[in-house]
Amino acid sequence: MKRKKRHRILGHMQWLTSCISTTLVLLLLGLVVLFGLSANELSKSVRENLTVTLLLDDDVTTADADTLAMRLDMKPYVAHTTVISAEQALKEESERMGSDPTEFLGGENPYTASIEMNVAASYACTDSLLLISKELKEMWQVTDVIYQRDLVENLNTTLHQATIVLSVLALLLMIISVVLINNTVRLSVYARRFTIHTMRLVGASWGFIRWPFIKRSLGIGLTAAVLADGLLLGGIYWAFQEDEFIPTIVSNEIIAIMACSVLVAGLLLTFVCTWLSVGHFLRMKEKEMYR
Numbered sequence: 001m002k003r004k005k006r007h008r009i010l011g012h013m014q015w016l017t018s019c020i021s022t023t024l025v026l027l028l029l030g031l032v033v034l035f036g037l038s039a040n041e042l043s044k045s046v047r048e049n050l051t052v053t054l055l056l057d058d059d060v061t062t063a064d065a066d067t068l069a070m071r072l073d074m075k076p077y078v079a080h081t082t083v084i085s086a087e088q089a090l091k092e093e094s095e096r097m098g099s100d101p102t103e104f105l106g107g108e109n110p111y112t113a114s115i116e117m118n119v120a121a122s123y124a125c126t127d128s129l130l131l132i133s134k135e136l137k138e139m140w141q142v143t144d145v146i147y148q149r150d151l152v153e154n155l156n157t158t159l160h161q162a163t164i165v166l167s168v169l170a171l172l173l174m175i176i177s178v179v180l181i182n183n184t185v186r187l188s189v190y191a192r193r194f195t196i197h198t199m200r201l202v203g204a205s206w207g208f209i210r211w212p213f214i215k216r217s218l219g220i221g222l223t224a225a226v227l228a229d230g231l232l233l234g235g236i237y238w239a240f241q242e243d244e245f246i247p248t249i250v251s252n253e254i255i256a257i258m259a260c261s262v263l264v265a266g267l268l269l270t271f272v273c274t275w276l277s278v279g280h281f282l283r284m285k286e287k288e289m290y291r
Contacts, residue, residue, distance in 0.1 A: 021184045022224035022266065023231075029177045030232045030262040032170045037254045039166055043159050045249060047124035048079045050152060054115040054136060055144040062086075065113040068141050072115070077123040077132055082116045112143075125156055178269065185273040186280075189213060196282060210278045217274040218267060225266030229259045 056065055062085045069081040133145040199209045239246045
């Protein structure tokens with residue numbers, strides 16, 4: 001009775017250890033997915049914040065500017081447009097300078113209406129902006145197109161480098177996650193290698209021998225995935241409360257993809273690793289089990 005009780009306790013401890021190890025690995029995997037998707041959303045947000053200013057002709061009224069902005073909003077390369085009337089431009093410049101420029105110009109407003117255009121993320125690169133600028137300058141209402149070319153080039157270079165670093169890091173973390181889960185499952189199966197050998201000797205089929213191990217591993221994978229998702233969702237909720245910027249780059253869609261990825265990974269990795277590990281010990285000869 002004492003031996004049976006001790007084996008039961010050891011079995012529970014082994015299950016708990018495997019569950020904790022798998023949870024930590026899935027937590028790491030979930031963070032990789034979360035950061036990867038959020039980084040892509042952040043990159044898109046930064047690109048769409050690039051502003052292209054369209055200076056309009058003196059004869060263009062505010063109504064004409066509004067009509068032009070509506071036409072631009074229908075273009076595939078435009079994310080958003082904002083019309084700035086001549087009066088609004090004068091007011092903003094007066095507040096910035098601390099004086100009214102019209103006082104030195106006999107009451108004449110030196111500013112014209114303009115349109116601030118945010119380019120869609122996929123078009124926020126030097127080559128695309130050159131073509132867009134050329135197209136916009138052909139419109140009779142537009143006298144000039146202004147954007148910070150150096151800023152665009154530096155931004156794209158920085159984002160490209162950051163994407164490469166994150167991709168390499170994500171790949172390394174994925175490999176580490178798979179190796180850790182595989183080792184955890186292999187150690188669990190290794191502890192029962194003699195049971196596998198005994199069942200094989202009495203004529204049990206490989207499928208019959210595998211099933212209890214797979215069932216147990218799927219239970220561990222499901223439990224670990226639920227725990228990892230719970231910790232990740234709790235961390236995201238805390239981050240939402242601490243920083244108002246976080247919800248702008250971590251959408252509900254990203255959270256759903258992350259949670260599903262952790263769940264699928266937990267079940268799939270434990271299943272595959274258990275299948276391979278049990279198969280390894282099924283093919284092992286008796287003398288090799290003592291090594």
